[in-house]
Amino acid sequence: MFSLGHLSVSETGEVKNHEHKYPYRLNFYNTPPIEEISTEEFETFALDRLQVLKAIEGAVLRSKTERQIADHIRDVSNQYLPLHSTEGGKGYPLEQERRKDHISHFILRLAYCRTEELRKWFIKIRFIEENKEERQAFLNNEKLNWKDLTQGEKESMKNELSHANPYIMFDQETFFIVDFEQVPDLVSRRAVYLKAGKAYVPLSEQVTLVVGEFRKKLSVALDLASRAFPSIDDERILPLLNNINQQYFGRTYINNNVTDKVTADNVDQLVEHFPLCMQHLHLKLRENHHLRHFARIQYNLFLKGIGLTVEEALIFWRKSFSTITDDKFQKEYAYNIRHNFGMEGKRHDYTPLSCISIIMNKQPGPGDQHGCPFKHFSEDNLKALLAQTGVRKDEHLKEILELVRGKHYQIACTKYFEITKCLDDLNSRDNGERHLIETIEHPNNYFEQSIKLSKASNGK
Template sequence: MYQAAKHSSKLQKNGLDDDLSLVEGSTSASHRLSLYDQPPLYDITVEDFETSALDRLRILAEIESSAARNRSWEETKQVTITQCGKYLPLNSNSALGIDLQSERRKDQLGHFVLRLAFCRSEELRRRFVKAETTLFRVRYETDDSNERRAFLDSKDFNWISVGSEEKNKYQAQLTHFAPGKSDTERENAFKSEPFYKVKWTTIPDLVDKRKVFMKGGFAYVPAREQASIIYAAFEERLDAALLATSRAIPLVDEETRLNPILDNLAQGFTAGVPSDWHFPLCMRVLHQTLRRDRHIQHFGRLHYGLFLKVLGLKIDEAIIFWRKSFAGGKGSDKFDKEYRYNIRHSFGLEGGRRNYPAKNCLQLHTAHEAGCPYRQLENSPENLQSALLSTYSGQGLTLDDLPEIMTQVKKKAYHVACTRVFEITHSRHVKKGEGLGDGESVTHPNQYAARSIELEKDSQEPKMEVD
């Protein structure tokens, strides 16, 4: 995938600025499922490069949101299927009247673009692998059984089919892992159940749950647990591929057109927050700090926590979100001791039991810590402009927009600057001067977010045609 940077330089010289030639040739995908072991082999436009990645990012962000909200597997699967239907449909070979190759090209391209964006740090690689593995699992469970078997037959998962002689040799041990409530039921199931042998280190989840028999460094896996081998193989190969891509990333860093796109994609991968929700800069800065440092100071936690509460985050979800955000969920005792009380207090469940409201813009303007970035960075215009571009360049804000915004900042009209950013990033729905709609200006971070979510939902709802 990273060959794109090399080839795009050649295209620039030929005057073809809008194209990125990845590798000469074409590609086709025989199966709906993929291990993404070969990069795309076709030319793309910069627009396709970004669009395919953003649509896939919506799916991965919703998967992270499901984890942060502690959704069950069935709930996560259903939400993911729904999101895929909107942004990343991927039909089986048996589907009629569908351009399957177009769907699979977009799926492949989006995956490899995001590899470039998320290979740059260990934390990003870990989160990307986890979300992609979940997406693969959803597709695996919902795939046509015959097509899934054809996919498995086409790949080498490094398993060894256990022959009848070896199976009988360990019958006493293997029967224990056959399904059934009685010895007779398990013995009957054992006779028809195939077993596969893999290195035990490749399936730690089954080993931890004691669902396999181990002997001589190998785990004997019953066929009904075969999916665990496949998920582990997907995760292991993607992890290795990301590491290899990270070592080759200097080739892409030479390509200035791609860097802003990749940087924005990486910053937009926010746990617990769907990627199509546009937050005001004050809350985006706090979230980015939390993702980067695994911690934010007291007033940052207060402001961002109240913002999320008003947005709809429940107390149980909030505790899960903050625990996972701090040091990757480690140090549970320390978290409970130092932070849990304050979170419950902000929900009115401790102390004076006052249900605190989220801070409005005026309160953030006067805050000395974790306040309005337009005010706090007023004397550091380069930093403010950099923050705006890194946060909103993927949502339509460009260098040409900055002078107008900075003019309002210099006038100390911070709310006007923020409102103009909203208009620019929501230009499909509002025009310049309309603010949030009907000329209303931004006066509260939750007002900004709620209006953004409302506009996004309206744009996705089917419109009724009237004759």
């Protein structure tokens, strides 16, 4: 039996000692959950929360506005980790929602012992959306003991406080006194008045204090979790905890339902909708009239996923391999093409490879063409391919390369999508209210989003 605090994993999921009450949507996660859950629930909770974390990471790293980030988090949270407020949640299963939030946090605390930066967005967005009464009740319950500035002190410092916060309604504002080390973000922005080592924080910036307190508590908790990890020996959950960041849990893209019939003759016209990895394979195929084994598998399964049938695939590959005889093609290549479609051997119906699979498996060697350009290319080769496929502005190239250097390969691919589809221009035109696409997790998802965007732009 695995224990995290008093959270145990069983086969049945029978709840033991479930005495938790969740009076607030906000949570600093001070107390581990005390109950037993099933292995299925353990995995579902972890992966659902991971979806939200990935959405946050993608939005933040793609330099979106705070409003776009908040809207995106809200949309993804409502899908995978709904958490309604006490006042507005009448009719919703608040206890179950908050239980899932609580447990999933502690599961990912083990899986991600070094990613506390992302978690601040959960508490920040929830705190902002909470009404004043619930906020205050939560803070009182946490006993944070921030000192309020008295009305007399406030009036005596009116000029200094107003100068530091020119946009607040001074007469209605409340101020807190804290050590300046607690609010480095506000200090760096010169958004607070400083005196004798103290920062005078207006209520409108209270969320910064809350996030700071949360990060401080979480930093200690993550350190404890990282120390506890080696003692976990439950074979049912260790694979999940060790490999959770390599999980793909989206669609398998067996059938294309976004474009017209795909044939051997119109693949060339669709290449503009392909992700960079597939554009690269198509370019190499046209250049060399050949692809190596793993490149053929990667590209063939992608084409299968966008709607190319086995009959059309055989025609496409035969025409592409134009420098060999029919006999050689039939003997050396046709079988593997049919095999990808489940027509040979064990007749397994293979699905297109996800980004994680392409990035993590079958590392390309010298002369190989498969893989992810953002992960596997040298910087010079990546620059050349980006320029060849439409990224020509220095600032755009810099944005993508910074993401690649930070090992954010899928977010770099998403940024490539936004740049080549001119989404930044569309966002400027529409005041940034639209066109925030989801982070690319699958080459066929890239294709679908591109086709849908093209149809929307053409009014279809």
